[in-house]
Amino acid sequence: MDFMPIFCDLKEKLCLVVGGGQIASHKAELLSRAQARLTIVAPTFNHRLLELGKNANVSLVQEAFSEHWLTGCWLVIAATDDPVINQSIYHCATQRQIFCNVVDDPLQTSFITPALIDHSPIIIALSTGGNAPTLSGLLRQEIESHLSTASLDPLSTLATLAGSLRQRVKNYFPAVHIKHQFWLKFFTDKMLINAVEHHDTLAINVHIQRLLTESGAVSLNENRSN
Numbered sequence: 001m002d003f004m005p006i007f008c009d010l011k012e013k014l015c016l017v018v019g020g021g022q023i024a025s026h027k028a029e030l031l032s033r034a035q036a037r038l039t040i041v042a043p044t045f046n047h048r049l050l051e052l053g054k055n056a057n058v059s060l061v062q063e064a065f066s067e068h069w070l071t072g073c074w075l076v077i078a079a080t081d082d083p084v085i086n087q088s089i090y091h092c093a094t095q096r097q098i099f100c101n102v103v104d105d106p107l108q109t110s111f112i113t114p115a116l117i118d119h120s121p122i123i124i125a126l127s128t129g130g131n132a133p134t135l136s137g138l139l140r141q142e143i144e145s146h147l148s149t150a151s152l153d154p155l156s157t158l159a160t161l162a163g164s165l166r167q168r169v170k171n172y173f174p175a176v177h178i179k180h181q182f183w184l185k186f187f188t189d190k191m192l193i194n195a196v197e198h199h200d201t202l203a204i205n206v207h208i209q210r211l212l213t214e215s216g217a218v219s220l221n222e223n224r225s226n
């Protein structure tokens, strides 16, 4: 594996985008969706970046790159149309141990932005290790065509619900295998999924309690027979 896939929490963390064209705006919009604090440095900005710059968390700096803009950054994206500048940004960032994505050189880059299916909190990210970006896009479309919005919407809601229930379920079922059985039922229970699809909060809570009780009974029986 050449690149390890991870999902980073960049909320309120300072990130730098160098460049003001189409590719820079694409990457800056992604960082902005991840709620990063953004500095964007370039002599010229396209209209999408000028629009993004109205956001309180985004600062546009209209000048050519200089190294001091890296100070305090968690990561940087080198997205100018000049490969020499992009490489020098990569080297400055690497010296400072800052992760740097270089948009025109998959061999001299410290991270890659994957093709994305963003159904937050469910996110599917795809990469070819920088070998074939078009293939990443095609694979993304292929996977998207198998995952309808109708099936992803309730799963995303279930995932969010699961997040808010995790501590309660941990307290309820100390045994890992019972917890696991509970979650398998939680994500496949037709009645719960139906309630989620209908945004029926009352029914959602009733079915969660039912699943907790059912798994609790299994747990109790296991303890008795031990």
Ligand SMILES: C[C@@]1(CC(=O)O)C2=NC(=C\c3[nH]c(c(CCC(=O)O)c3CC(=O)O)Cc3[nH]c(c(CC(=O)O)c3CCC(=O)O)/C=C3\N/C(=C\2)[C@@H](CCC(=O)O)[C@]3(C)CC(=O)O)/[C@H]1CCC(=O)O
Binding pocket: 026, 101, 102, 103, 104, 105, 106, 111, 112, 113, 114, 115, 116, 126, 127, 128, 129, 130, 131, 132, 133, 134, 136, 137, 138, 140
């Ligand atoms: C996946 C995606 C995500 C995104 O952009 O967010 C993405 N590129 C996408 C599309 C795309 N990019 C390019 C074309 C035109 C056809 C072509 O030239 O191939 C198309 C096709 C199109 O636009 O449909 C041109 C291109 N891209 C890179 C280079 C440099 C080089 O290879 O030397 C050049 C040549 C530039 C030039 O010639 O000047 C480099 C990178 N592009 C990456 C990501 C990273 C590796 C991802 C992986 O591991 O697969 C990496 C290494 C760096 C990075 O950007 O992180 C997105 C698909 C989104 C989707 O459809 O969902």
Ligand SMILES: NC(=O)c1ccc[n+]([C@@H]2O[C@H](COP(=O)([O-])OP(=O)(O)OC[C@H]3O[C@@H](n4cnc5c(N)ncnc54)[C@H](O)[C@@H]3O)[C@@H](O)[C@H]2O)c1
Binding pocket: 018, 019, 020, 021, 022, 023, 024, 041, 042, 043, 044, 045, 046, 063, 064, 065, 079, 080, 081, 082, 085, 102, 103, 104, 133
């Ligand atoms: N990663 C990808 O998916 C992908 C896809 C297509 C193209 N590319 C590469 O991305 C590069 C950028 O593409 P684009 O369409 O955004 O180009 P563009 O010409 O629209 O924009 C280039 C930007 O870089 C800025 N710039 C130039 N020198 C600078 C400097 N010293 N400091 C700061 N900013 C500087 C310019 O002001 C301009 O805003 C291309 O050269 C291409 O190699 C990557």
